[in-house]
Amino acid sequence: MPEPIRPTASPRVPLSRDRVLRAAMAVADEGGIAALTIRTLASALGVKPMSVYYYVQNKDEILDGIVDLVFSQIELPVIGRDWQPEMRRRAQSARLVLNDHTWAIALLQSRLNPGPATLRHHDAFIGTLRAAGFSVELTAHAFALIDSYVYGFALSDAALPIHGPDSVADTAASMMASYFDAEEYPHLLEFTVQHVLRPDYEFTAEFDYGLDLILDGLAKSAPESNGERR
Amino acid sequence: MPEPIRPTASPRVPLSRDRVLRAAMAVADEGGIAALTIRTLASALGVKPMSVYYYVQNKDEILDGIVDLVFSQIELPVIGRDWQPEMRRRAQSARLVLNDHTWAIALLQSRLNPGPATLRHHDAFIGTLRAAGFSVELTAHAFALIDSYVYGFALSDAALPIHGPDSVADTAASMMASYFDAEEYPHLLEFTVQHVLRPDYEFTAEFDYGLDLILDGLAKSAPESNGERR
DNA sequence: AAGCGTACAGTACATTGTACGAACCGTCCA
DNA sequence: TGGACGGTTCGTACAATGTACTGTACGCTT
Numbered sequence: 001m002p003e004p005i006r007p008t009a010s011p012r013v014p015l016s017r018d019r020v021l022r023a024a025m026a027v028a029d030e031g032g033i034a035a036l037t038i039r040t041l042a043s044a045l046g047v048k049p050m051s052v053y054y055y056v057q058n059k060d061e062i063l064d065g066i067v068d069l070v071f072s073q074i075e076l077p078v079i080g081r082d083w084q085p086e087m088r089r090r091a092q093s094a095r096l097v098l099n100d101h102t103w104a105i106a107l108l109q110s111r112l113n114p115g116p117a118t119l120r121h122h123d124a125f126i127g128t129l130r131a132a133g134f135s136v137e138l139t140a141h142a143f144a145l146i147d148s149y150v151y152g153f154a155l156s157d158a159a160l161p162i163h164g165p166d167s168v169a170d171t172a173a174s175m176m177a178s179y180f181d182a183e184e185y186p187h188l189l190e191f192t193v194q195h196v197l198r199p200d201y202e203f204t205a206e207f208d209y210g211l212d213l214i215l216d217g218l219a220k221s222a223p224e225s226n227g228e229r230r
Numbered sequence: 231m232p233e234p235i236r237p238t239a240s241p242r243v244p245l246s247r248d249r250v251l252r253a254a255m256a257v258a259d260e261g262g263i264a265a266l267t268i269r270t271l272a273s274a275l276g277v278k279p280m281s282v283y284y285y286v287q288n289k290d291e292i293l294d295g296i297v298d299l300v301f302s303q304i305e306l307p308v309i310g311r312d313w314q315p316e317m318r319r320r321a322q323s324a325r326l327v328l329n330d331h332t333w334a335i336a337l338l339q340s341r342l343n344p345g346p347a348t349l350r351h352h353d354a355f356i357g358t359l360r361a362a363g364f365s366v367e368l369t370a371h372a373f374a375l376i377d378s379y380v381y382g383f384a385l386s387d388a389a390l391p392i393h394g395p396d397s398v399a400d401t402a403a404s405m406m407a408s409y410f411d412a413e414e415y416p417h418l419l420e421f422t423v424q425h426v427l428r429p430d431y432e433f434t435a436e437f438d439y440g441l442d443l444i445l446d447g448l449a450k451s452a453p454e455s456n457g458e459r460r
Numbered sequence: 461a462a463g464c465g466t467a468c469a470g471t472a473c474a475t476t477g478t479a480c481g482a483a484c485c486g487t488c489c490a
Numbered sequence: 491t492g493g494a495c496g497g498t499t500c501g502t503a504c505a506a507t508g509t510a511c512t513g514t515a516c517g518c519t520t
Binding site: 014015047048049050051054055 | 466467468469470471
């Protein structure tokens with residue numbers, strides 16, 4: 001008889017919706033969102049494809065689920081504390097998390113069903129500003145502005161062809177070779193040579209500049225920061 | 231014999247790479263990026279699936295192509311003019327264009343091969359700031375900041391479940407019904423009721439607030455705006 | 461022991477991208 | 491006139507994917 005092999009004494013932890021989602025996230029982290037198929041997911045879990053459908057209605061639910069998992073990793077701002085450092089901390093955390101799971105950025109757009117972690121996140125964000133005395137209107141402004149910047153930065157960052165250890169210079173040089181031959185893009189060329197090709201260039205360092213500018217700008221419209229309202 | 235039907239005397243304009251890309255864009259506009267398959271595209275062009283492969287290598291090349299088509303629709307800033315109005319105009323144009331082709335936002339991330347329109351766009355952007363006396367470093371800051379905001383805003387906007395004529399109130403109400411039962415998200419609830427549910431609420435109106443804040447912030451570090459440097 | 465619900469697996473099918481080669485069709489030389 | 495040729499389009503086929511439908515093993519209650 002074919003004995004049911006127990007590989008290295010694993011206690012055969014049973015499947016669960018949570019395990020399915022975590023495995024899905026791991027697969028996407030490893031090979032990108034395109035690598036996340038029901039079959040790869042099932043094999044990562046050590047089961048057959050159709051078994052995951054016992055815990056999930058369809059693949060869309062998996063995508064919704066892992067987006068919410070990503071949100072759950074973002075540090076929440078603490079309601080009641082000074083809004084500016086809290087906003088900065090959560091923005092930086094969000095950037096780091098989205099950097100670790102770049103596939104999530106594109107999903108943000110298509111997934112319209114926020115999960116509990118996403119709602120908690122938004123609630124803390126809004127709550128922090130309201131507790132700091134922001135009006136509803138100003139809170140709306142800040143929400144749209146900060147979130148757009150954070151998501152957009154993560155999007156731009158992920159879209160840069162300079163990730164992994166392949167030298168930036170290589171990439172840029174090949175770009176130049178293919179596109180800049182006719183010097184049709186003089187300013188882009190100058191910019192690339194004088195800035196992007198610098199050995200210490202790091203796009204992510206740009207993040208803080210914009211974040212500070214935005215928070216400073218909001219501070220001018222914000223109430224006094226020492227907790228007193230009106 | 232089966233006569234070859236010529237539908238309404240069309241002069242049988244021949245296929246071309248350009249027609250393929252334009253048709254692909256039209257299909258994506260109509261049914262979303264998921265509706266863009268080789269078969270739907272071919273049928274929109276009135277040919278058989280494999281015929282489009284004479285003009286493109288593979289589907290990825292189509293995706294790269296339509297992203298570049300989108301960029302070609304964005305109004306370019308004019309190098310030499312006052313940077314601030316030019317930046318504002320191109321940012322607003324970009325927002326409108328991305329709003330008309332929301333599928334392009336997610337593609338921005340995955341498409342790493344910029345086309346000529348994209349490069350022209352970046353060149354004009356950088357050139358406008360450099361001509362206004364911006365240093366390379368400040369140009370880099372402005373580029374990252376403005377582009378992140380524009381893309382991020384388009385992303386956030388597209389992610390809102392309030393598009394089409396379905397009333398905002400309906401959507402928000404159903405959200406509340408499903409999520410806010412236990413009043414687990416009090417601030418989000420208050421925000422939704424007091425702001426999002428307002429009949430005249432328009433998320434897109436938030437765009438100008440953030441854009442102005444960003445441009446104002448940059449202006450403080452920019453050289454004098456009357457074209458004189460140093 | 462009988463029955464049953466939970467958790468997984470097997471099989472099958474429609475849809476997708478695309479490789480490969482054949483078929484069409486106008487143009488040019490004989 | 492005819493035949494060769496090269497550029498364009500099509501037919502067929504296959505592997506990968508999501509998932510519907512059905513089957514089955516195993517623990518628990520009665």
